[in-house]
Amino acid sequence: MSKKVLKTKLCDMLGIEYPILSAGMGPSLIGEETGAPVDLVVAVSEAGGCGVLGAAGYSLSELRRNIREIKARTDKPFGVDLLLPKNLFGTPAGEKSSDKDIPAEDTPRKIPAGVLLGGLPKAHQEWVKKVMEELELPAVDISIPGTSTVTMPREAVNICLEEKVPLFCSGLGSPGFMVEEAHRVGTKVLAITGNVKNGKRMAKENIDILVAQGHEGGGHTGRIGTMALVPQVIDAVAPIPVLAAGGIGDGRGLAAALAMGCVGAWVGTRFLATDEGGANEVNKKRILESTDEDTRVSVAYTGKTARANHSRFHDLWDESGLKPIPFPGQVLISSVLLAASLKAEKHEHMGGFAGQIAGLIDEIKPARQVLDEMVEEAVDILTNKLPENVTAE
Numbered sequence: 063m064s065k066k067v068l069k070t071k072l073c074d075m076l077g078i079e080y081p082i083l084s085a086g087m088g089p090s091l092i093g094e095e096t097g098a099p100v101d102l103v104v105a106v107s108e109a110g111g112c113g114v115l116g117a118a119g120y121s122l123s124e125l126r127r128n129i130r131e132i133k134a135r136t137d138k139p140f141g142v143d144l145l146l147p148k149n150l151f152g153t154p155a156g157e158k159s160s161d162k163d164i165p166a167e168d169t170p171r172k173i174p175a176g177v178l179l180g181g182l183p184k185a186h187q188e189w190v191k192k193v194m195e196e197l198e199l200p201a202v203d204i205s206i207p208g209t210s211t212v213t214m215p216r217e218a219v220n221i222c223l224e225e226k227v228p229l230f231c232s233g234l235g236s237p238g239f240m241v242e243e244a245h246r247v248g249t250k251v252l253a254i255t256g257n258v259k260n261g262k263r264m265a266k267e268n269i270d271i272l273v274a275q276g277h278e279g280g281g282h283t284g285r286i287g288t289m290a291l292v293p294q295v296i297d298a299v300a301p302i303p304v305l306a307a308g309g310i311g312d313g314r315g316l317a318a319a320l321a322m323g324c325v326g327a328w329v330g331t332r333f334l335a336t337d338e339g340g341a342n343e344v345n346k347k348r349i350l351e352s353t354d355e356d357t358r359v360s361v362a363y364t365g366k367t368a369r370a371n372h373s374r375f376h377d378l379w380d381e382s383g384l385k386p387i388p389f390p391g392q393v394l395i396s397s398v399l400l401a402a403s404l405k406a407e408k409h410e411h412m413g414g415f416a417g418q419i420a421g422l423i424d425e426i427k428p429a430r431q432v433l434d435e436m437v438e439e440a441v442d443i444l445t446n447k448l449p450e451n452v453t454a455e
Contacts (some may be wrong), residue, residue: 068075068440068441070325072271076112076356080111080437081320082112082316082326082436083106083328083329084102084114084369085143085333086114086115086143087116087262087330089282089334100135101338102336103132104135104140106140106389106433107140108136109429109433110137110437113140113249114130114142114229114231116233118143119207120210121170121208121209122217122221126221127258128223133245137247141230141231142222142229143209144222145211145212145215145234145235147390148235149388156352163412168207169267170205170206171206171208172203172205174203175203176201179395183387183389185384190399193328194199194399200280200402200405202392202398204401210278213390213435215235219268223247223249226249229249229252231249231251231252234284234366239414241256241268243271243283245268250270251270251271251408252273253267253273256275256284256286257286260278261295265298265452271303271325273328274292274296275328276288276291277308280415281335282329282364283308289322291308292319294323295450296322300369301357303325305319306327307329311332311343311422312332312436313437313438313441317440330417331349331416333429335423335426336426336427337426338429346413348371348414348416349423352371353421354418354421357369357420360380361392362376363393363415364367365393366389369414369417370391370415371414374411378399
């Protein structure tokens with residue numbers, strides 16, 4: 063079988079063979095789950111796409127170490143995805159969090175859940191305690207890195223620039239403050255938007271690529287569906303190239319994105335459910351068992367709207383009547399309860415990030431196979447099936 067050709071402007075921009083990027087799904091702040099570990103990044107890049115390291119929640123030393131491991135295992139382009147909260151603990155994302163020297167190695171510390179939650183509002187602490195008692199959940203210690211790419215975004219960005227990563231991705235927040243520096247070292251910059259307003263704002267910051275992510279997508283997501291969002295964003299930010307995200311899990315979704323005028327696709331859940339995808343086995347199984355209606359958007363996990371597999375955890379949070387703690391404080395609550403549920407094997411209370419496309423996924427495959435099948439199906443649609451099914455003059 064001859065090798066398929068599927069090329070867009072994105073391929074020339076990034077030096078890749080196929081216009082497919084794995085979404086930068088990162089580990090939780092407690093390191094319980096890694097959505098896009100090094101293995102997945104390398105597999106996608108080696109297969110001709112662009113693997114993206116989800117680095118939110120890594121320590122700074124882990125970030126640098128993983129970047130260097132990727133470089134050692136592939137000479138193909140790859141990306142790094144960080145979260146850039148607009149204002150964290152009073153420090154804007156573009157400013158250093160501390161003048162202290164960053165340790166070469168910042169070994170994680172095991173912290174008892176009660177101590178970890180000690181600084182949160184009393185009502186939230188009491189609710190967690192109540193849930194733990196009622197569900198008979200075991201006490202857990204949470205592993206917290208000495209530094210974090212989430213709480214020290216400027217320092218994390220600096221590491222990416224020092225390592226000259228080919229593509230920097232901002233999974234949350236605006237990367238405008240670092241675009242000029244990135245371009246000086248040859249790094250392209252990608253941002254993600256869930257609406258036209260933010261897309262226009264990011265376009266003014268001289269970014270290279272914009273992802274328009276629809277409501278269907280897993281993880282942090284907006285309110286507008288992909289089919290409605292993508293063409294509006296393309297029109298609003300032209301000539302900046304746009305990728306589609308949300309609800310894309312096979313070649314049909316990729317072909318549709320290209321037909322709408324996108325230069326490629328940003329794919330999350332389908333790569334999460336691969337041999338190399340870093341979701342724990344409980345959540346991979348949950349993706350396989352999902353229907354199109356088995357995910358839910360909630361603030362329970364991070365304090366921001368995020369789509370995940372529906373579980374009893376969503377119901378418990380809704381019943382609490384509490385307001386979420388601003389990001390990343392809410393992550394501490396969800397991390398403690400999910401870690402305790404995992405330890406107790408109460409899987410009905412667990413559900414990792416996943417998009418509505420989970421209903422289409424019924425098999426865990428190698429990432430290379432997923433990418434190859436996606437390309438082959440898209441090429442077949444664009445060259446054979448579409449001309450057969452449609453008459454246009």
